[in-house]
Amino acid sequence: MKYIDEYRDEKIAQSILKEINAISKKKVNLMEVCGTHTVVIFRNGIKKILPKNINLISGPGCPVCVTPISYIDEIIALSKKDNFIITTFGDMIKVPGSTSSLEREKANGADIRIVYSTLDALNIARNNPLKKVVFMGIGFETTSPTIASAILKAKEEKINNFSVLSVAKIMPPAMKSLLDVEEVNIDGFICPGHVSAIIGSDPYNFIASQYKVSCVICGFEPLDILQSIYMLIKQIEEGKAKVEIQYKRVVKPEGNKIALDKIKEVFKVIDSDWRGIGNIFLSGLEIKDKYRQFNARKFEVETEETKEPRGCRCGEVLRGVIIPPECSLFRKVCTPENPLGACMVSTEGTCAAYYKYN
Amino acid sequence: MCLAISGKIIKIFDDNTAEIEIGGIIKEVNLDLIPKVKIDDYVLLHAGFAIEIIDQKAALEIFNAWEGRIV
Numbered sequence: 122m123k124y125i126d127e128y129r130d131e132k133i134a135q136s137i138l139k140e141i142n143a144i145s146k147k148k149v150n151l152m153e154v155c156g157t158h159t160v161v162i163f164r165n166g167i168k169k170i171l172p173k174n175i176n177l178i179s180g181p182g183c184p185v186c187v188t189p190i191s192y193i194d195e196i197i198a199l200s201k202k203d204n205f206i207i208t209t210f211g212d213m214i215k216v217p218g219s220t221s222s223l224e225r226e227k228a229n230g231a232d233i234r235i236v237y238s239t240l241d242a243l244n245i246a247r248n249n250p251l252k253k254v255v256f257m258g259i260g261f262e263t264t265s266p267t268i269a270s271a272i273l274k275a276k277e278e279k280i281n282n283f284s285v286l287s288v289a290k291i292m293p294p295a296m297k298s299l300l301d302v303e304e305v306n307i308d309g310f311i312c313p314g315h316v317s318a319i320i321g322s323d324p325y326n327f328i329a330s331q332y333k334v335s336c337v338i339c340g341f342e343p344l345d346i347l348q349s350i351y352m353l354i355k356q357i358e359e360g361k362a363k364v365e366i367q368y369k370r371v372v373k374p375e376g377n378k379i380a381l382d383k384i385k386e387v388f389k390v391i392d393s394d395w396r397g398i399g400n401i402f403l404s405g406l407e408i409k410d411k412y413r414q415f416n417a418r419k420f421e422v423e424t425e426e427t428k429e430p431r432g433c434r435c436g437e438v439l440r441g442v443i444i445p446p447e448c449s450l451f452r453k454v455c456t457p458e459n460p461l462g463a464c465m466v467s468t469e470g471t472c473a474a475y476y477k478y479n
Numbered sequence: 480m481c482l483a484i485s486g487k488i489i490k491i492f493d494d495n496t497a498e499i500e501i502g503g504i505i506k507e508v509n510l511d512l513i514p515k516v517k518i519d520d521y522v523l524l525h526a527g528f529a530i531e532i533i534d535q536k537a538a539l540e541i542f543n544a545w546e547g548r549i550v
Contacts, residue, residue, distance in 0.1 A: 241527070315481040469480060
């Protein structure tokens with residue numbers, strides 16, 4: 122397929138790899154922030170072909186993984202109410218809450234439906250006017266304009282039985298938080314390509330200027346990853362720290378203005394809890410009061426006391442402090458069939474990627 | 480979850496939606512986030528929305544940079 126197959130060319134991959142080997146001298150840690158990148162890196166065995174002095178660390182860029190248990194409990198409580206339909210992306214359905222999951226509640230009779238798009242959720246609301254249809258609003262900047270778009274359409278068409286429980290998140294503040302905590306020494310970021318299609322490259326500038334950490338915005342095919350690693354290594358070896366775009370076929374420095382305007386119209390930026398990391402200053406999106414009728418937080422629910430699974434080390438995995446095999450639950454009691462932590466649930470979770478490919 | 484896939488615009492409808500072709504499969508997409516697309520443009524599809532038009536010139540840069548250096 123065009124824009125996919127040609128970016129998997131073995132000969133070009135070998136050339137880039139040869140250049141990486143030629144210029145790479147320093148021992149470096151590069152973090153791929155995005156869960157989709159994590160999967161591409163594992164699926165193509167990229168970690169194993171790099172020189173030993175280049176270490177790739179997976180970061181917190183899997184929305185399913187960083188969604189707090191309290192939020193899962195909140196949506197489970199909503200699913201138990203009469204006349205509610207919960208709509209969600211498929212990844213969320215197996216994530217364990219404190220004592221249950223949406224999958225279990227669905228088996229118990231709750232009306233929980235997997236959708237591919239926010240527009241599908243809106244359609245369900247349109248077709249079920251007597252039900253309250255709640256969409257689980259998770260995701261980063263790639264997804265939040267699609268949530269904003271659905272809310273704007275709901276307002277325009279007066280689909281008042283549609284609402285969103287938002288835990289949408291913003292990526293650059295989480296990267297800042299990892300640098301501030303200094304648990305892991307990060308020399309360069311492989312920045313998320315599709316988040317950047319929306320936000321552009323400017324929001325990463327502070328990482329290069331204030332923290333002197335190199336950033337390259339990267340596409341999602343093997344050649345994209347290898348070229349981004351080459352660009353990062355070149356910056357680091359030359360003692361430079363700047364923001365570069367490798368994924369130029371999609372990402373513009375200014376991002377997608379229409380999408381950004383929709384986010385700004387519907388959402389306000391708030392402090393937000395990230396599972397495994399904690400509360401991060403101005404890192405989340407909540408629906409503005411102007412659109413409060415579409416905010417599912419208008420429904421009052423009582424949730425149980427939040428319980429993290431005992432022994433689960435997803436938090437340290439998400440911060441890049443440990444790799445999954447260092448967790449005593451990994452592969453023994455925590456598996457994709459019976460996940461205890463969110464990093465094993467999502468196909469883009471670091472634990473799931475290690476389980477499947479390593 | 481930020482997965483997106485590229486496809487070619489083959490039909491544009493009045494309600495700001497379009498049909499795109501992805502490796503022989505036809506899918507409907509919403510164009511709210513990139514209203515200026517044309518037939519034959521390649522777009523990036525995420526969760527039912529086209530989120531960006533692919534810059535066909537920039538797409539070649541990687542090959543121009545590396546093809547002469549093949550080992």
